[in-house]
Amino acid sequence: MNLPEIDLDELRRRKERNFQERLKFIDFYVEWLKGQR
Amino acid sequence: MRISFDREKMVIERDTTSLDRFVQDFAALLQVHGVLYVIVSGYVSILFGRSRSSEDVDIIIEHLDRGRFLTLWNALHPRFECIITENADTAWGEYLLKGTAVRFSENGKAIPNVELSFPADPLDRWTLEHRKEVFLNRIPLHISPPELQIPFKLFLGSEKDIEDARHLYRTLKTSLDAELLRQFNRKLKVEGLFNKYLR
Numbered sequence: 001m002n003l004p005e006i007d008l009d010e011l012r013r014r015k016e017r018n019f020q021e022r023l024k025f026i027d028f029y030v031e032w033l034k035g036q037r
Numbered sequence: 038m039r040i041s042f043d044r045e046k047m048v049i050e051r052d053t054t055s056l057d058r059f060v061q062d063f064a065a066l067l068q069v070h071g072v073l074y075v076i077v078s079g080y081v082s083i084l085f086g087r088s089r090s091s092e093d094v095d096i097i098i099e100h101l102d103r104g105r106f107l108t109l110w111n112a113l114h115p116r117f118e119c120i121i122t123e124n125a126d127t128a129w130g131e132y133l134l135k136g137t138a139v140r141f142s143e144n145g146k147a148i149p150n151v152e153l154s155f156p157a158d159p160l161d162r163w164t165l166e167h168r169k170e171v172f173l174n175r176i177p178l179h180i181s182p183p184e185l186q187i188p189f190k191l192f193l194g195s196e197k198d199i200e201d202a203r204h205l206y207r208t209l210k211t212s213l214d215a216e217l218l219r220q221f222n223r224k225l226k227v228e229g230l231f232n233k234y235l236r
Contacts, residue, residue, distance in 0.1 A: 001167075001217065003163070003220055003221070003224060004158075004159035004160050004162065004163035005159050006159070006160055006224045006225065007158070008225070008226065010158065011158075011160070011192070011225075014157065014158075015193060021137070021138065022093075025093075025140070028120070028147070029092075029147050029148065032120075032147045033147075
């Protein structure tokens with residue numbers, strides 16, 4: 001089975017971008033929760 | 038929970054949770070519309086019985102052109118809504134094509150949600166190509182191969198990720214392709230974490 005090329009530096013950058021996206025989602029979710037009250 | 042394996046598929050029998058039903062319903066729409074998909078990250082461990090919930094379920098789908106994406110968007114929308122944007126063209130052109138995921142939840146809910154993305158790199162494309170079929174209470178789902186999922190969780194490296202990796206490894210140990218697992222451990226440079234936490 002051929003394994004894919006893995007660029008670990010790029011993977012670390014993706015991990016950080018994903019983390020930033022999750023932080024933005026938390027902000028969205030908190031505002032959504034406030035709107036449910 | 039009962040799990041059985043053969044070379045082609047895995048079968049899980051356990052109580053179905055509301056999160057499982059959410060994932061099964063979303064995946065069924067992808068399947069019906071002929072969209073190749075693979076579930077990655079936390080839900081894979083949950084599927085195999087890990088005792089935690091999740092706010093989001095990561096799904097990689099094949100790259101769709103605008104027409105196919107609009108068809109999928111319209112098929113999803115009676116039940117699911119995109120919580121990032123109400124505009125399909127924005128979701129496709131400003132998010133997915135630029136490598137950012139879009140989130141879909143059931144109408145009127147924010148969680149749980151599916152974090153949907155196009156393949157971003159060769160690793161995503163490999164995962165999609167080599168996805169495994171799992172039947173949860175006879176309903177099919179496509180997941181990332183555990184031999185990649187376990188090292189990838191170790192690479193992510195939070196306590197939760199390491200626990201997910203350990204759960205998967207301990208649950209599926211006898212069915213894993215040990216050589217493939219070893220190669221991904223090496224490529225992701227997580228042999229040390231593997232030996233420390235999973236052995």
